[in-house]
Amino acid sequence: MNIGDVAARSGLPAKTIRYYEDIGLVRPQRDPNGYRAFREQDLHKLAFLGRARGLGFSIEDCRNLLHLYEDETRTSAEVKDIAQHHLDEIDAKIANLREMRDTLSDLVRCCAGDDRPDCPILESLGSEPETK
Amino acid sequence: MNIGDVAARSGLPAKTIRYYEDIGLVRPQRDPNGYRAFREQDLHKLAFLGRARGLGFSIEDCRNLLHLYEDETRTSAEVKDIAQHHLDEIDAKIANLREMRDTLSDLVRCCAGDDRPDCPILESLGSEPETK
DNA sequence: ATAAGGGTTCCAGCAACTGGAAGGTCAAGG
DNA sequence: CCTTGACCTTCCAGTTGCTGGAACCCTTAT
Numbered sequence: 001m002n003i004g005d006v007a008a009r010s011g012l013p014a015k016t017i018r019y020y021e022d023i024g025l026v027r028p029q030r031d032p033n034g035y036r037a038f039r040e041q042d043l044h045k046l047a048f049l050g051r052a053r054g055l056g057f058s059i060e061d062c063r064n065l066l067h068l069y070e071d072e073t074r075t076s077a078e079v080k081d082i083a084q085h086h087l088d089e090i091d092a093k094i095a096n097l098r099e100m101r102d103t104l105s106d107l108v109r110c111c112a113g114d115d116r117p118d119c120p121i122l123e124s125l126g127s128e129p130e131t132k
Numbered sequence: 133m134n135i136g137d138v139a140a141r142s143g144l145p146a147k148t149i150r151y152y153e154d155i156g157l158v159r160p161q162r163d164p165n166g167y168r169a170f171r172e173q174d175l176h177k178l179a180f181l182g183r184a185r186g187l188g189f190s191i192e193d194c195r196n197l198l199h200l201y202e203d204e205t206r207t208s209a210e211v212k213d214i215a216q217h218h219l220d221e222i223d224a225k226i227a228n229l230r231e232m233r234d235t236l237s238d239l240v241r242c243c244a245g246d247d248r249p250d251c252p253i254l255e256s257l258g259s260e261p262e263t264k
Numbered sequence: 265a266t267a268a269g270g271g272t273t274c275c276a277g278c279a280a281c282t283g284g285a286a287g288g289t290c291a292a293g294g
Numbered sequence: 295c296c297t298t299g300a301c302c303t304t305c306c307a308g309t310t311g312c313t314g315g316a317a318c319c320c321t322t323a324t
Contacts, residue, residue: 004301004302006247013281015281015283016280018167019280019281019282027310030160033289033302034288034303048258054232055236055237058279058280059279064191070255070259074249074251076244076245076247076250077245080245081245082246082249083243090229090233091233091305093227095190100187101223101226104187107215111208111215112208113208114207114208115208115209116208117204119206119208119212122200124183124199125197126180128179134270135271136271147312148311148312148313149315153309165272165317165319165320166273167320168271190311191311228289231304
């Protein structure tokens with residue numbers, strides 16, 4: 001399989017696949033002409049990576065998850081640990097974004113959005129946050 | 133005011149303030165010795181930027197908001213437009229993260245987290261998503 | 265004289281790609 | 295046989311918003 005096929009079948013851009021090779025996540029063989037030659041196994045790895053990235057895992061997490069995936073002697077505790085940490089981070093991010101959104105949607109709601117210059121959004125950004 | 137004072141009073145790291153000068157968000161004057169000399173006005177701008185960044189606005193949005201803030205002929209519609217776009221993006225991010233979290237928390241919940249190798253998390257990452 | 269605690273510049277690096285340039289390879293069509 | 299087009303290759307630069315560090319200057323106190 002050439003990179004284009006793998007890209008189509010894994011859903012990852014060819015650029016990304018090359019990048020993953022660069023950083024050592026996959027090691028496709030090479031044809032005599034220099035083209036990357038992917039086996040089913042490589043495709044499977046890339047699909048794994050695509051799904052892990054889709055769940056928001058960092059590249060380093062992905063690397064570790066992949067190692068565990070291929071390590072028969074792993075424990076599910078190791079995997080769960082990584083996932084739990086990531087879950088905590090996601091929750092933190094959501095909480096953070098929600099706070100932004102709440103503040104911001106209040107401001108947007110209060111803004112007339114007409115052609116006058118008065119704007120509660122700018123007023124709020126321009127002054128100390130009194131309520132906290 | 134030197135940069136340290138402004139950092140303390142604005143809550144922004146000195147590095148960040150220098151960076152903001154680099155990209156043209158503030159233009160402090162200079163003392164004869166080469167030190168940046170901030171006026172109250174500059175501090176005010178930086179505080180504005182800090183709050184806008186705190187709401188998650190991109191630097192470019194911040195730049196535009198700052199221009200509008202200082203432009204007497206602005207319309208609140210222009211401001212609201214920027215804020216509304218940003219709000220939409222935040223909502224999209226939250227939705228995205230929530231989906232990740234839902235999937236991930238299911239997986240974490242199903243994982244024993246013991247010293248056996250069987251792990252639904254890895255199994256899920258290793259196989260086609262059947263539902264959906 | 266020197267030491268501490270400011271300040272300055274510039275360069276590199278983070279994450280995870282993405283775009284683009286310059287060029288090699290291959291199969292099909294005229 | 296040559297060309298065209300669609301592949302593939304490498305390498306370099308840019309993205310976002312800083313952050314760390316090196317090497318150096320300025321000021322004040324001891």
